[in-house]
Amino acid sequence: MQKATIHHIAEKLKITASTVSRALNDHPRISDATKKLVQKTAQELNYQPNNIASALRNGKSYLIGVIVPTADRSFFASVVRGIEEIANNIKYKVIICQSYDIFEKEVLTVDALLAARVDGIIASIGKNTDTFAHFNRAIMEGIPLVLFDRTTDQLEVSQVVIDDHLGAYQVVEHLIQQGCRRIAHFTSPKKVSVFKERYRGYVDALHAYNIPFDEELVVASNLQLEDGRRSMEQLLTLKNRPDAVFSSSDYGAMGAMQVLKEHKIAIPGDIALAGFSNEPFTSFTDPPLTTVDQFSIYMGNITAELFFEQLKATKNFKPQKTVLKPALIVRESSMKRK
Amino acid sequence: MQKATIHHIAEKLKITASTVSRALNDHPRISDATKKLVQKTAQELNYQPNNIASALRNGKSYLIGVIVPTADRSFFASVVRGIEEIANNIKYKVIICQSYDIFEKEVLTVDALLAARVDGIIASIGKNTDTFAHFNRAIMEGIPLVLFDRTTDQLEVSQVVIDDHLGAYQVVEHLIQQGCRRIAHFTSPKKVSVFKERYRGYVDALHAYNIPFDEELVVASNLQLEDGRRSMEQLLTLKNRPDAVFSSSDYGAMGAMQVLKEHKIAIPGDIALAGFSNEPFTSFTDPPLTTVDQFSIYMGNITAELFFEQLKATKNFKPQKTVLKPALIVRESSMKRK
DNA sequence: TAACATAAAACAATCGATTGCACAAAGTTA
DNA sequence: TAACTTTGTGCAATCGATTGTTTTATGTTA
Secondary structure (H helix, E strand, O other): OOOOOHHHHHHHHOOOHHHHHHHHOOOOOOOHHHHHHHHHHHHHOOOOOOHHHHHHHHOOOOEEEEEEOOOOOHHHHHHHHHHHHHHHHOOOEEEEEEOOOOHHHHHHHHHHHHHOOOOEEEEOOOOOOOOOHHHHHHHHOOOOEEEEOOOOOOOOOEEEEEOHHHHHHHHHHHHHHOOOOOEEEEEOOOOOHHHHHHHHHHHHHHHHOOOOOOHHHEEEOOOOHHHHHHHHHHHHOOOOOOOEEEEOOHHHHHHHHHHHHHOOOOOOOOOEEEOOOOOHHHHOOOOOOEEEEOOHHHHHHHHHHHHHHHHHOOOOOOOOEEEEOOEEEOOHHHOOOO | OOOOOHHHHHHHHOOOHHHHHHHHOOOOOOOHHHHHHHHHHHHHOOOOOOHHHHHHHHOOOOEEEEEEOOOOOHHHHHHHHHHHHHHHHOOOEEEEEEOOOOHHHHHHHHHHHHHOOOOEEEEOOOOOOOOOHHHHHHHHOOOOEEEEOOOOOOOOOEEEEEOHHHHHHHHHHHHHHOOOOOEEEEEOOOOOHHHHHHHHHHHHHHHHOOOOOOHHHEEEOOOOHHHHHHHHHHHHOOOOOOOEEEEOOHHHHHHHHHHHHHOOOOOOOOOEEEOOOOOHHHHOOOOOOEEEEOOHHHHHHHHHHHHHHHHHOOOOOOOOEEEEOOEEEOOHHHOOOO
8 A cells, every 4th residue: 555645645636746745834825725625635645744755855854863872871861862852842853873982883873874864963972982083074064963971172063061070079079078088089091071070070179178189099990880899999908098989980889889898898987989970770779879960851952952953053053062060969878977 | 065976976987877876786787897987986976875865766764763661771772772783784773762651652653753764663562552553553554563572462563572471480489499488579550461471470480389379469560669669668568578579670679678678677588579670770789689681682683683584574474473581680689598 | 791689878767745937817006 | 908916836857866778889690
């Protein structure tokens, strides 16, 4: 059974396809009578416009590509959800692609999206990405690009980030207020701005409270669970142990928590603990983990709105940077003072 | 700057677009010399085929729609990853859509995918779905449909599931071997086969070991964290409390764990605990949660392979049902005997 | 070398929707 | 009533790739 086209409608009404097309698109030069007739017939024939055909004609696909390192991290999944909410409202569909933090895969993905003729790309950059030619390729083809969370200033594009500096600052300030003085920090060696910013927030908070910065308390790793374990073990070998750990990722903090428990070190009694991202599991841990919420769905909304603004803008659009405020979530893992 | 088309290549080489097209598609009637020349020129002009145009011509979009209740559950995210692995290998792109377990949203999504002219749909049915007209619409349009995990026998389509009965049976058998005799079960009131199957596995294991079935030990809910909490509180009001809880979802088990801790009830000492799905957080809980792994990435692979098999099959394809074996993962929450 | 086979490439239609332009009918104005 | 405007449709080209059907070279055979 064939799907109905505007030609079928036209034939049935003894008019031309162009009239049908105009009628369906509410063109002012078509009489109301014809419009109604066409709409009615379209219904009868269960007509559904062929997006492919119109995509070809007007060079739009109504598809946007979203690239995330991994979609099974709650943060990214929620941002994607936020993007979808906005996109679906205006007939756009979202293609989700995962780079798995692998640079080559990210490059391939960008190229695949360009080949698929997406109308634009929203991306969060992989941890191992430090050259951006693939994204520049998209920009040069006139494909709008908006980055969120894991962004870079090496590209002239709009970006939406949270104030990682502030989030980290608040965590460290909170730890200090709980009486901690030797606060360790798990960070990433990668040139990803979010981690650099959190590191800055950590350092600045220490300064602000006149707490000496001690390089041996900063451990760089990939910030996964196992990394957190290793980093914590390393810290425990120090003569002068920390009394708190602020990890740039919840997974890293989780690894630390496991190690501390294995060593029968009290949390937060001996060592307080805080993570970053408010992954869902953080409220399930024992003790529940202090962390920073990033309002991820909202971030997705904002990112999508910025994206579509740029998509509509005909001329050269000035890249915008939106900075969202994070929220410190205090849970037991850091509550030394009840 | 315009993107190169086959016409640009043709013009440059003083041949026609059809020759270029055939050369690029390695048509036997084109001389090797021409083929090489065309390929070289294509490279030079950085030609990328316009998928939209070829989609229109041969009625294929190279897009497949994947509908999941939510993409931020590790199980679904991993299945999607498994699907993507296969799909991307053969130039297909995956559109991920979330139904959020809302029936209306699921219907809209199916229709949107049909309108987007996807080449097929892979779906896991929402919890609240009990009529299937929307999926039948896809089938009638000749769009291949494959279901995974949350499936139904009311549709004549291929499906990939794990043996939920076996998984549940193994959990309950394990609990019995640990000495538990009053094993409670959290299930869903919904007509979702996975939960029905797990319930059957629970009942059958009890039977097999001559343990009486007690209706008051079975609690139906939505199986989220809060539901698990409520269900556990309810069980604790019984005169004759259970000595184990097997929840059909890890989140439900997590809720139970929180309540038990609040009541200072030892896990697994007083009450053993087991979930289902092997969500990542289950290894982070204290104690780590016994659960069932579903080999989700593999499930995605299998699902995609079945899907593409069906897509290639020209004639009426006989729906197949693939059943995968799950794996019991024993952790401390159920280890009464060390 | 005429007749025919084969290889290589051109021609033209097609997929379905869109749109600039042409054109006819109806309405308006002087 | 001639001249012009407005309104409603039709015509035909277009987007880029694909493909059945010629057409044009080239090669082979008798």
